[in-house]
Amino acid sequence: MNTEERIEQCLRAAPKPPAPNDLMNKLRKDIILKEVEARGSALRRWFAPSGEQVSRWRVSVAAAIAMMVLLPLSYGASQLIKRFSTISQLPGVSKAKFPWGYDGAALSPDGRYFAGTTMSFELVVIDTSTGEQRKLTENCFWGTPVVWSTDGSEIAYLSRHGDWHTDMGRQPSSLLALSFRTGKTRILMEDPLWPEDWSSDGKLILGEKISKAGLGAAVLVNLEDKEETVLAKEWASARFAPNARSLSYITKEANRSILHLRTVDGTNHVQYVDFPGTIDKPLWSPDGTYVVFTGTQMGIDRQHKDLWALRVEGDRFIGLPLPVTPNVEQMQFFNWSQNGQLAYVTGFQLGGIYTLPVDARTGKAGGPPRQLMLGGDQCCWSPDGKQIAFWQKQEGGEGAFIFVPAGSGERVRTLSVAEITGVSPGMAWSPDGRLIACGGTAKQKRRGVFLIAVETGDVRLLAPLERAPNSLTWSPDGKAIAYGQNNGVYVVNMEDGKPRQIASPTEKEEIFNRPFFVPDGGSVAYAHLKGPNCDTVLATTIDGKETREICRVKDAKLNMRVFSLSPDGRRIVFTPGDEKIWCAATDGGEPFLMADISDLGETVFAFGAEWSPKGDAISFKVGRQEYQYWVMEDFLPAAEASRQ
Amino acid sequence: MDSRIKHLCRRAKSADKNAACELLEIYHADVFAYLRRLCGNRQDAEDLTQQTFLKVWSSLDGFSGRSEFSTWLHRIAHNTYIDWRRRGPGGVRNYPDPWWGECIDTNPGPFADVADRQMAQRLYDAVDQLDDDKKHVVHLHYYQQLSIRQTARVLNVATSTVKYRLREVLRILRTRLGVEENELNGAPTIPIANGETT
Numbered sequence: 001m002n003t004e005e006r007i008e009q010c011l012r013a014a015p016k017p018p019a020p021n022d023l024m025n026k027l028r029k030d031i032i033l034k035e036v037e038a039r040g041s042a043l044r045r046w047f048a049p050s051g052e053q054v055s056r057w058r059v060s061v062a063a064a065i066a067m068m069v070l071l072p073l074s075y076g077a078s079q080l081i082k083r084f085s086t087i088s089q090l091p092g093v094s095k096a097k098f099p100w101g102y103d104g105a106a107l108s109p110d111g112r113y114f115a116g117t118t119m120s121f122e123l124v125v126i127d128t129s130t131g132e133q134r135k136l137t138e139n140c141f142w143g144t145p146v147v148w149s150t151d152g153s154e155i156a157y158l159s160r161h162g163d164w165h166t167d168m169g170r171q172p173s174s175l176l177a178l179s180f181r182t183g184k185t186r187i188l189m190e191d192p193l194w195p196e197d198w199s200s201d202g203k204l205i206l207g208e209k210i211s212k213a214g215l216g217a218a219v220l221v222n223l224e225d226k227e228e229t230v231l232a233k234e235w236a237s238a239r240f241a242p243n244a245r246s247l248s249y250i251t252k253e254a255n256r257s258i259l260h261l262r263t264v265d266g267t268n269h270v271q272y273v274d275f276p277g278t279i280d281k282p283l284w285s286p287d288g289t290y291v292v293f294t295g296t297q298m299g300i301d302r303q304h305k306d307l308w309a310l311r312v313e314g315d316r317f318i319g320l321p322l323p324v325t326p327n328v329e330q331m332q333f334f335n336w337s338q339n340g341q342l343a344y345v346t347g348f349q350l351g352g353i354y355t356l357p358v359d360a361r362t363g364k365a366g367g368p369p370r371q372l373m374l375g376g377d378q379c380c381w382s383p384d385g386k387q388i389a390f391w392q393k394q395e396g397g398e399g400a401f402i403f404v405p406a407g408s409g410e411r412v413r414t415l416s417v418a419e420i421t422g423v424s425p426g427m428a429w430s431p432d433g434r435l436i437a438c439g440g441t442a443k444q445k446r447r448g449v450f451l452i453a454v455e456t457g458d459v460r461l462l463a464p465l466e467r468a469p470n471s472l473t474w475s476p477d478g479k480a481i482a483y484g485q486n487n488g489v490y491v492v493n494m495e496d497g498k499p500r501q502i503a504s505p506t507e508k509e510e511i512f513n514r515p516f517f518v519p520d521g522g523s524v525a526y527a528h529l530k531g532p533n534c535d536t537v538l539a540t541t542i543d544g545k546e547t548r549e550i551c552r553v554k555d556a557k558l559n560m561r562v563f564s565l566s567p568d569g570r571r572i573v574f575t576p577g578d579e580k581i582w583c584a585a586t587d588g589g590e591p592f593l594m595a596d597i598s599d600l601g602e603t604v605f606a607f608g609a610e611w612s613p614k615g616d617a618i619s620f621k622v623g624r625q626e627y628q629y630w631v632m633e634d635f636l637p638a639a640e641a642s643r644q
Numbered sequence: 645m646d647s648r649i650k651h652l653c654r655r656a657k658s659a660d661k662n663a664a665c666e667l668l669e670i671y672h673a674d675v676f677a678y679l680r681r682l683c684g685n686r687q688d689a690e691d692l693t694q695q696t697f698l699k700v701w702s703s704l705d706g707f708s709g710r711s712e713f714s715t716w717l718h719r720i721a722h723n724t725y726i727d728w729r730r731r732g733p734g735g736v737r738n739y740p741d742p743w744w745g746e747c748i749d750t751n752p753g754p755f756a757d758v759a760d761r762q763m764a765q766r767l768y769d770a771v772d773q774l775d776d777d778k779k780h781v782v783h784l785h786y787y788q789q790l791s792i793r794q795t796a797r798v799l800n801v802a803t804s805t806v807k808y809r810l811r812e813v814l815r816i817l818r819t820r821l822g823v824e825e826n827e828l829n830g831a832p833t834i835p836i837a838n839g840e841t842t
Contacts, residue, residue: 005815010764011771011786017680019673023690027668033704035658275810297811306804323804415809 016367058132086633090114090343092131093629103281104145106335107343107631110151113180114629117142119577121616123178130629136178144394145207150200150338154179158192164497177430188223190597197239197247204264206231206238206247218249220264222617229266237281242288242338250279250293259291259310261482275308275321283336288312290636292336294328295321305329309636310587340633347627351604352623353379353390353405356581360615363571363583372409372619373402379621380429380436381406385613389436389454390421398421401436401452406612406619417452419459420445425608426471426514429454431478437462438484440467449481449492449499463492463499471514476521478632480542484513487524489601491542502544512538516565518550525550525565534561537572537586551586558582558591564610564618573609573618581606582618597622657704659784664701671699671714675721678788682725692728697723715794718784722798763821770820774813781809 040045047054047062055066078496097118097583101300105116113125114534115136115202123140148155154177175189203223208216218236220229231238231249236424238249244264251258257279262269268427282293291307307325311318318596334343352374357366377393390402414526419442427438435603436452443513448465450471452458469483469490482502489503489512499501502511503526511529518525518539523546535556540547551572553560563574579598584591597606601624609620649670653665675696681688699720707716771782784795785806792810796803 003818004814006763007767007821008786010767011782012789014764014768014787016673016677016787017689019676019693020686020690024668024672024675025693026690028665030694030698030701031661031664031668032698032701033656033661033664050649159815257823276808297807323802328802421675 021627026342035640039496043534048400054340087630090126090128090629090631093126093129094627096126096133097144102143103332103334103345104143106146106148107337108148108343109150109338111337111631113152113340115146115148116157117144117146117157121160123155124157125180129203136180136183145195147195147198149177149198149202153181156188156198156205158194168399175207179405189221189226191226193219193221199240199264200242200465202245204240204244206240206249208235218246231260236260239282239284241284241312242286246312248282248284248291250282251303252278258292259317260290261312261315263315271318272310272317272321278397279308280305281333283333283342285309286336286338286340287638291317292324292342293321294331294333295323307331307635308551325632331630341631342633342635343629343631345627345629349627350626351375351621351623353388353619354606355388355619356610357617358594358611358615360568363566363573363585363594364592366616369595369597369600369620370409372404372406372624373411378423378425378427378438378621380427381610381612381619382429383431383433383613384604385616388414388619389427389429391438393426401454401457408619409411415452415457416453417457417459420450420452422468424468424470426473426484428474428481430474431476432475437472437474437481437483439472441468449497462494462497465499472595473515473517473524475517475542476519482515482524482542484515484526487511487513489515489524489540491524500544503540503541503547514561514563516563516567516609519567519569523548527561527563530560533557533559534563536560537563537565551584553591560584562609566611567613567615573611575605575607575609575620577605577607578606579606581609581618600624650709653709653713654706656701657707667713668697671717674714674788675717678718678721678783681783681787683728688728692721692724695728699724711797712794715790715797717795718788718790719798719800722780722784747753761778766821767817770817771813774816778809778813778816781806782813785810811812 026436032402044045047058049544056309058311080522088603095115095612096116098116098122099119102116105114105129107114112128114128115123115125115576117123117140119142121140121142122138123136123146124133125136135156141160144158146155146157156175156177159173159176160512174187175192175195176185177188178185179393188205193205193209195205195207197206205223207219207221208243209219216235217233218231219236220231232251234251236249236251238247240247246261246263251260256273257275257277259279259282260269261271277295277297280294282291284291290311292307292309294305295308297534305485306329307328308321309324310321333345334345336342353372355372356369358364359366372388373390375392379388381388386406387403388406390404392400392402394400394416397415398418401415402411404411405414421441421443423438423440427436429436434454434606436454438450438452439448440450441447442450442459442461446461446464447468448461449463449469451460451462465485469485471484473482475481478494480491480493482489487505487510488501490501494497502524505512507530508571512526513529515524515526523539527534527536528538533556535553536549537551537560538547539550551560559576560574563572565572567628569586571583571585573581573594575581579596580593581595583594597604600622603623604624606620606622609618611618652667656667665669673695676693677691679692681684683689683692700717707713772778774782780799781795783790784790784798790798792803792806796806797808
């Protein structure tokens with residue numbers, strides 16, 4: 001519990017002065033009540049003045065008055081209601097397989113289409129009225145933002161080079177513009193950035209550039225001469241004002257946010273610094289009179305967010321931000337289209353870690369899947385197959401390993417590892433059971449291969465790297481670790497901690513990833529991607545001299561991109577990203593369906609399957625997405641809206 | 645509003661004294677506690693509680709039920725206290741007010757631990773020294789357990805104002821307790837698209 005919470009707890013638990021014993025008696029004596037006359041009596045008197053029958057004539061007059069008064073009033077009311085916020089759902093959009101937590105989709109300027117990149121590496125648009133989904137192109141970089149041109153004729157997006165699933169590095173190849181009508185693309189930038197906004201004249205782009213170390217910087221780029229202006233050396237959510245003369249962005253200093261407003265040419269620059277908390281994702285109203293943003297007020301409740309609006313006139317902020325919509329912490333905003341609709345998503349991803357018993361001789365499922373725990377992140381099996389360790393962020397943001405028996409799933413131990421701040425996909429337990437190896441980030445922005453002592457939680461950085469590696473695997477003798485990074489496969493010895501690359505792709509679109517030591521320890525198997533899908537698993541000797549193919553499937557769409565090699569090396573299990581788990585023999589033969597988890601829910605998908613050390617079970621993660629897409633209009637207060 | 649309270653209000657409006665007594669039974673201790681903490685002595689708190697309920701009974705037929713009864717009641721108690729302060733003698737507080745210590749000694753509750761008790765005492769003193777606007781939100785939101793919305797209605801201010809004042813209160817109390825700022829501030833989050841297994 002932090003100090004703020006302690007203060008709040010103390011205040012809530014403050015003792016209550018007891019009321020004197022005789023007070024109640026005194027108060028009782030003071031009770032003087034007067035009977036309230038029935039409200040209906042006045043009406044009754046009017047309709048039946050004589051006190052007997054209701055007068056028909058008076059009823060007719062009352063009806064006529066009501067018609068004359070209520071009709072114009074109802075018309076006025078409907079006009080008035082239009083001044084209040086209206087929300088409507090975009091049901092068709094929910095069917096799109098957008099990545100979870102994705103905030104890069106965008107509503108077209110006329111509000112008719114919703115565009116985004118799916119988990120299948122496709123750029124799709126969805127008709128918001130019919131729900132019809134249309135694929136515009138494939139091989140785009142999923143999880144990245146898309147931006148509409150102001151006239152709605154083009155969409156800017158990042159083409160793909162790199163595998164977000166297994167490579168935490170972001171290596172988009174270029175920023176393209178796709179014509180919505182013809183489907184043709186043109187290159188906007190070879191040296192790409194994550195697009196945030198596109199000026200109305202189409203000549204300037206705002207976006208985020210990411211250095212090799214993974215650090216972002218907000219830049220303004222002139223698409224004609226490629227001149228770059230760095231606005232901030234951090235992620236800044238930069239946006240053009242609709243008049244294209246100004247732009248806004250945010251920076252953070254000492255846990256406070258600063259909202260910047262500057263002219264595009266840099267001649268004028270003002271800042272709003274007084275917001276008592278964090279500002280996120282400022283967006284311009286279509287007429288350019290307001291910037292709205294989600295704001296977290298520190299000191300009240302860190303999870304609590306409201307939507308605020310700050311008025312802009314010319315090159316200045318006017319007044320203070322107004323809270324316009326409370327409690328928006330469940331809403332993820334996309335963009336505010338020119339037709340006045342602010343698009344957002346609500347919802348969450350559920351899921352957990354499951355195990356599935358497997359017949360070690362045939363590789364077929366030996367029973368139904370069983371949920372081991374809710375939530376959970378990375379996991380790995382203990383070398384004796386009796387326990388599974390999970391990586392999980394604790395309340396307060398610190399990470400910890402949770403150890404559970406593979407049979408019961410009951411939590412037996414929590415090992416706090418405060419030093420590690422993030423773990424990349426794929427960690428591994430050492431053959432002697434003493435260490436867990438993971439790729440990740442530690443305090444002071446240290447990245448690389450980390451070793452965590454299972455007993456004590458001591459952390460050692462075995463190999464410092466520029467970026468966090470993924471998919472770590474121990475050699476059977478525990479003397480080396482292989483991992484994936486930069487689309488290649490590396491091996492690092494425990495003795496010297498020096499990584500060396502044993503497999504590197506030769507073509508731009510090739511990716512080698514998800515390494516696994518084969519049982520003899522002499523080579524490392526890995527997925528070979530060419531394009532979005534993987535139909536081949538290769539193995540390279542640890543000296544990097546020989547490479548052979550160990551598994552190939554005819555149908556590339558089955559996609560072995562995320563796979564695990566069985567302990568005897570005879571089979572691989574893989575999850576293409578839907579509700580099915582597949583198995584393929586390394587000596588040929590058709591892949592077969594190991595499990596279908598669609599009975600766990602309509603929107604489930606399985607991923608990250610791992611064999612147990614004895615080959616008699618697999619663990620896998622299940623995600624279930626429950627998202628709804630909405631648009632919100634007229635949410636600024638009526639008085640403010642009328643000024644627009 | 646709780647259906648039982650609604651029912652009691654309806655009955656009290658139609659001059660049912662038993663219903664009024666039940667309402668008294670439910671709320672008189674809360675109102676007394678609120679006023680006792682504010683005015684700092686038992687006698688004034690009793691007088692103000694009596695005045696509050698007299699106003700309640702005389703204006704009960706005007707209570708339409710749009711807000712909760714406890715919100716309406718606290719608003720009357722708050723206004724009664726403000727009137728008393730304006731009249732003059734109410735502005736002077738008797739220090740130290742001994743009830744807190746007596747209460748803790750006889751019923752330590754969650755403050756059985758000496759350190760907790762000392763912290764609670766320091767906090768209580770610090771709240772007393774806050775300016776009126778901030779003090780009222782603490783009394784209503786924390787001591788009287790009203791929601792932010794209810795507190796805002798009692799004080800006739802916007803909910804955002806209450807939130808702002810609460811934030812300021814916590815900052816001030818934190819400073820007065822000598823807590824380092826950096827203990828309380830979380831690391832800023834950077835929106836980065838998630839990977840496969842996050």
